[in-house]
Amino acid sequence: MTNPIEGLESALRDIVGDQGLIVRASEMEPYLIDWNGAVAGNARCVVRPQTTEETAKVLSLCAARGVPVVPQGGLTGMAAGATPLASGEEVIVNLSRMNRIIDVDPENFTIAVEAGCILENVKMAAEAVDRYFPLALGAQGSCEIGGNISTNAGGLNVLRYGSMRSAVLGIEVVLPDGSVLDLLRSVRKDNTGYDLKQLFIGAEGTLGIITKAVLQLYPRCENVATAWIALASLDDAVRLLSRMRSAVGERVSAFELISRPMLDVVLRHFRGSRDPLAERVEWYVLMEWSDTSTAFDLRAVMEVELSKCIEDGLVVDVALADSLAHAEEFWALRENISEAQRAEGAVVKHDISAPVSAVPRLIHEATGVVRRLAPMATVIAFGHVGDGNVHYNVVQPTGCDLTEFKTMMRDVSDEIYRLVAELGGSISAEHGLGQLKAKAAFDLKSQAERALMVTIKAGLDPQGIMNRGKLIPMDQLISG
Numbered sequence: 213m214t215n216p217i218e219g220l221e222s223a224l225r226d227i228v229g230d231q232g233l234i235v236r237a238s239e240m241e242p243y244l245i246d247w248n249g250a251v252a253g254n255a256r257c258v259v260r261p262q263t264t265e266e267t268a269k270v271l272s273l274c275a276a277r278g279v280p281v282v283p284q285g286g287l288t289g290m291a292a293g294a295t296p297l298a299s300g301e302e303v304i305v306n307l308s309r310m311n312r313i314i315d316v317d318p319e320n321f322t323i324a325v326e327a328g329c330i331l332e333n334v335k336m337a338a339e340a341v342d343r344y345f346p347l348a349l350g351a352q353g354s355c356e357i358g359g360n361i362s363t364n365a366g367g368l369n370v371l372r373y374g375s376m377r378s379a380v381l382g383i384e385v386v387l388p389d390g391s392v393l394d395l396l397r398s399v400r401k402d403n404t405g406y407d408l409k410q411l412f413i414g415a416e417g418t419l420g421i422i423t424k425a426v427l428q429l430y431p432r433c434e435n436v437a438t439a440w441i442a443l444a445s446l447d448d449a450v451r452l453l454s455r456m457r458s459a460v461g462e463r464v465s466a467f468e469l470i471s472r473p474m475l476d477v478v479l480r481h482f483r484g485s486r487d488p489l490a491e492r493v494e495w496y497v498l499m500e501w502s503d504t505s506t507a508f509d510l511r512a513v514m515e516v517e518l519s520k521c522i523e524d525g526l527v528v529d530v531a532l533a534d535s536l537a538h539a540e541e542f543w544a545l546r547e548n549i550s551e552a553q554r555a556e557g558a559v560v561k562h563d564i565s566a567p568v569s570a571v572p573r574l575i576h577e578a579t580g581v582v583r584r585l586a587p588m589a590t591v592i593a594f595g596h597v598g599d600g601n602v603h604y605n606v607v608q609p610t611g612c613d614l615t616e617f618k619t620m621m622r623d624v625s626d627e628i629y630r631l632v633a634e635l636g637g638s639i640s641a642e643h644g645l646g647q648l649k650a651k652a653a654f655d656l657k658s659q660a661e662r663a664l665m666v667t668i669k670a671g672l673d674p675q676g677i678m679n680r681g682k683l684i685p686m687d688q689l690i691s692g
Contacts, residue, residue, distance in 0.1 A: 216277035217256070224259055224303070227269045232309070234258040243284065243304050244296060247351070248561075251292035251647050254300030255282065262309045264384060264392060264423045271421065272390025274303055280677040281305055281388075283417035285328065285359030288351035290561065291646030293363065293416045293682050302680070305421060307358050313337045314424065321429040322381060322398045327358025327422050334427070343429040346373035350547045358422045364414035366642030368546075371598030372465040372502075373430065375642065376413065382426035383409045388419070388673040398426045411668065416644050417679040419672045433465070433502035437510035438539035439518060440488040441497040442528040447572045449497055449597050452526055456499065459517050463510065466500040467598035468546055469571075474592045478545050481552040488531040488542060497597070498546055500539075549594060549603075558608035559592075560621040562628055565600045566637035574635055578604050581627045586620045588612065601641040604628065629656065651685045662688070 225233050234240050235257045245252040256279070261267040274281050284294040284306040296302045310328040317323070318341040325334055331352040338345040348368040349355060355365075361383065365376045373379070382397040395409045412419055443449055449469050456464050472494050479485050489496075501510045511532060521527040533539035553559050566574045575593055582591055588609035595602040606624065608617045629639045633656050645653050654662060669676070669684055676689045 216279060220273075220277065220279065220303075221257060223273055224257065224270065227273070228259055228261050228266050232260045232262065232266070234260070240304075243287070243306060246287045246289040246292055246295050248290045248292065251295050253292075253296035253298050253302075255296040255302050255304045256300065258284075258304040258306055260306050260309050264310075264386065267305065267307070267310075267386045267421055267423055268390045268392050270303075270305055270390075271386050271388060274677060275389045275675065278675055278677065279303055280680050281421075282679055283307070283358070283362070283421045285356035285362075286330065286351070286354045288355040289359065289363065289646060290563065290643040291640070291648045293644045293646030293679075294359065295647065297647075297681055307421070307423070308356065310423060311356075316341050316343075317398070318343055318429070320398055321431075322426055323429055324396065324398070324424065324426045325357055326424055327356065327361075329357045331355050331357060331360060338429050339432065342432055344432045345379070345427060345429055347376060347379060350550055357425055357427075361413055361422050361425055362416050363644035364642070366596065366599065366601060368466050368468065368596065370596055370601070370642075371467055372462055377410070379428050380409060380413055380425055381428055383412060383422050384424035385412050385420040385422050388675065388678050392423075393420070396424055396426055400428075411672075414644075416646065416682045418669060418683045419678060421678075431504045433504050435503040435506045435508060435510050436539070437501045437514045438533040438542055439499050439514060440531040440533075440542050441499060441518065442489050442491060442493040442530070443495040443497060444493075444525055444528055446495045446575060448526050449495060450569055450571060452497060452521060453568070453598055455521065455526070456501075456517065460501060460510075460513065463501045463503050464499070464598070465502045466498070467596070468498040469593075469595055469597040469602070470496040470498060470546065471591075471593045472496075473590055474549060474594045475545060477556055477592060478548050478552045481555045482544075482548050485545060485548070486541070488545075489529050491529055493528055498542055546594075549592075553592060553605060553607070556590075556607050558614055558617060560606045560618075560625065561643075562602075562604040562606075562625065562639070563641050563643040564602055564604055564628065564632050564637060564639055565641035566602070566632060566635040568597065568600045570635045570637070571597050571600055571602060574602060574631065574637065575604065577631055578628050581624055581631070582606055585624050585627070586617075589617075589620075599641075600637070625652075645683055647681055650681060650683055654683075654685055654688060 307328040310326040314324040346369040590607040
């Protein structure tokens, strides 16, 4: 066919029907930008398949015509990883209609789902059979499992359960040529060759479209203790974590670092929110312990251990949750951060990580960079210090021109990323690279890593049609 676009809309409609195809510009708008709102793109159309078979036919058609494809889920991303490029040449393949819970096996502690399943629904299906799926995110009411896998999502419980990579036992993937790779296994031991599923976890849809997954479940923890802790200093956060893990081991399920500016932003924008403690300090920790056994009095042990920390000067004050509702108040302060930041104005976000022991240095030195290059900006730092992940965000100063702020922040981000590399960390801990960080991350990798990434991409997607400009910069694909 001389014109690969000729008849494309009709051919796609034959595959997915009228309900599965969106071509009107006004109806496509919600699919052209993610929650972060930093980048908006354009597309030829949005295709919404209902089955793996339909997805395979769509990719086969696009591959035959050389039409680029953008896989898409719930659009809750922070790095424009599911946003099409500005050219408008791409076809969006949105999997939200593939939202079935396929099977729950409580005795094998597994659940099989389609990629469009909303995370909250997966968690509820696990709870219905007295099991627990540990991925916990602020966007869990709208993010989808396919996107969680494609970005190797982290969240609040990585300290105990690991990231999404640890939760995935098997996947089904539609490859760029439309063939289906069935890796839907529910076993925990399989040494029969390359663990191919790992290629697609965290690949952001650049190697194929994940359509189904088998996920690992865990026992429910009915015994939970939660505390809001005022620290004597930032450096004491890591010391406190070490002491708590030594005291109760893997019962420490969450350990969230929260700065005073961050707490102030949430209190300012969410009516009914209240400061858990009377005394203001610069740094806090929201800590949770959990256990499957109710025979162990977690709250009592937590109280004893934290009292010792107060005596030792590690901790200034503590509020222990005395009910589930009280704990939920604490967690609401943490989970409302993203919405509260949006109300503050433009924010440049750094989803970075370092070895846990280096987290205080990372924050101290990054703040020095901001104070030097953007002295009027406000730093909002928080994160999952238990796994070394810091969300280091910088808010546009009042009265500062947006263009000027973005220019300043390019230099700030470059220096922060160099600091992260020096500490042996990552410039994308859990949000993915998308369009926003692909070049920066690629440039920081060794020549051997870059060459291998390009080789893998070329082997699975020789036409380069899958989610272009994400993970690997476009010019590297062309030259590779």
